[in-house]
Amino acid sequence: MPVARRVSLTDEGIEVLKRAFTGETFSFSGKRYQFDQVKITPGYVQAGGPPLWIASMAEAGAMRAARFGANLLPQGERARSLDPWLAAVKDPSPFRIGIIKSCLVTDDRERDWAAVRVAERRRMEIYNKFREEAGGHGGVAGITEGKRIPQTWVVGDVEHCVAELSSFIEEYGLTDIVSWAVPPGMRPDQTNASLERYARDVAPRLRAKFG
Numbered sequence: 001m002p003v004a005r006r007v008s009l010t011d012e013g014i015e016v017l018k019r020a021f022t023g024e025t026f027s028f029s030g031k032r033y034q035f036d037q038v039k040i041t042p043g044y045v046q047a048g049g050p051p052l053w054i055a056s057m058a059e060a061g062a063m064r065a066a067r068f069g070a071n072l073l074p075q076g077e078r079a080r081s082l083d084p085w086l087a088a089v090k091d092p093s094p095f096r097i098g099i100i101k102s103c104l105v106t107d108d109r110e111r112d113w114a115a116v117r118v119a120e121r122r123r124m125e126i127y128n129k130f131r132e133e134a135g136g137h138g139g140v141a142g143i144t145e146g147k148r149i150p151q152t153w154v155v156g157d158v159e160h161c162v163a164e165l166s167s168f169i170e171e172y173g174l175t176d177i178v179s180w181a182v183p184p185g186m187r188p189d190q191t192n193a194s195l196e197r198y199a200r201d202v203a204p205r206l207r208a209k210f211g
């Protein structure tokens with residue numbers, strides 16, 4: 001899809017979603033989308049429709065999320081994603097802030113991390129191929145590790161995972177953490193035990209601490 005069309009497609013698409021989420025009949029006439037007398041049925045469970053999340057890797061994306069009153073998935077450099085959004089919304093308490101932060105709960109870090117490392121290298125090779133085919137657009141290329149909101153894996157026993165994730169949540173004011181169920185390149189039998197321990201021993205402690 002041409003880069004020149006992406007901003008208008010995204011902005012209009014979000015506007016259409018917000019109107020659809022009201023549960024009322026609506027029409028829309030834009031540069032990219034036209035709808036006449038549309039109503040989404042059946043209705044939504046939540047008042048106002050599903051929570052709307054917008055990802056951001058740059059200030060324009062952060063401003064888009066603030067403008068549409070959306071929850072934020074900040075990625076890349078904090079100063080270009082999370083901080084501009086916080087400044088724009090002023091009071092982040094009504095919103096949710098989430099990010100992908102994978103966690104492998106294990107008592108044998110060296111043994112179990114090896115399989116994840118191989119899978120992660122394969123995943124990044126595929127992502128880099130996508131970026132190359134797109135002419136270099138997208139991704140976190142050029143962002144130094146020190147400025148980037150870290151999305152590296154947390155790997156270790158329960159105490160280690162709770163401590164690392166707690167510190168991460170506090171530093172970035174997160175309300176939601178997304179983790180892989182089965183990372184690309186791995187099998188369920190390689191991650192099931194970790195998922196069970198994450199759900200049973202890690203997540204409840206984080207929930208109790210942060211509410």
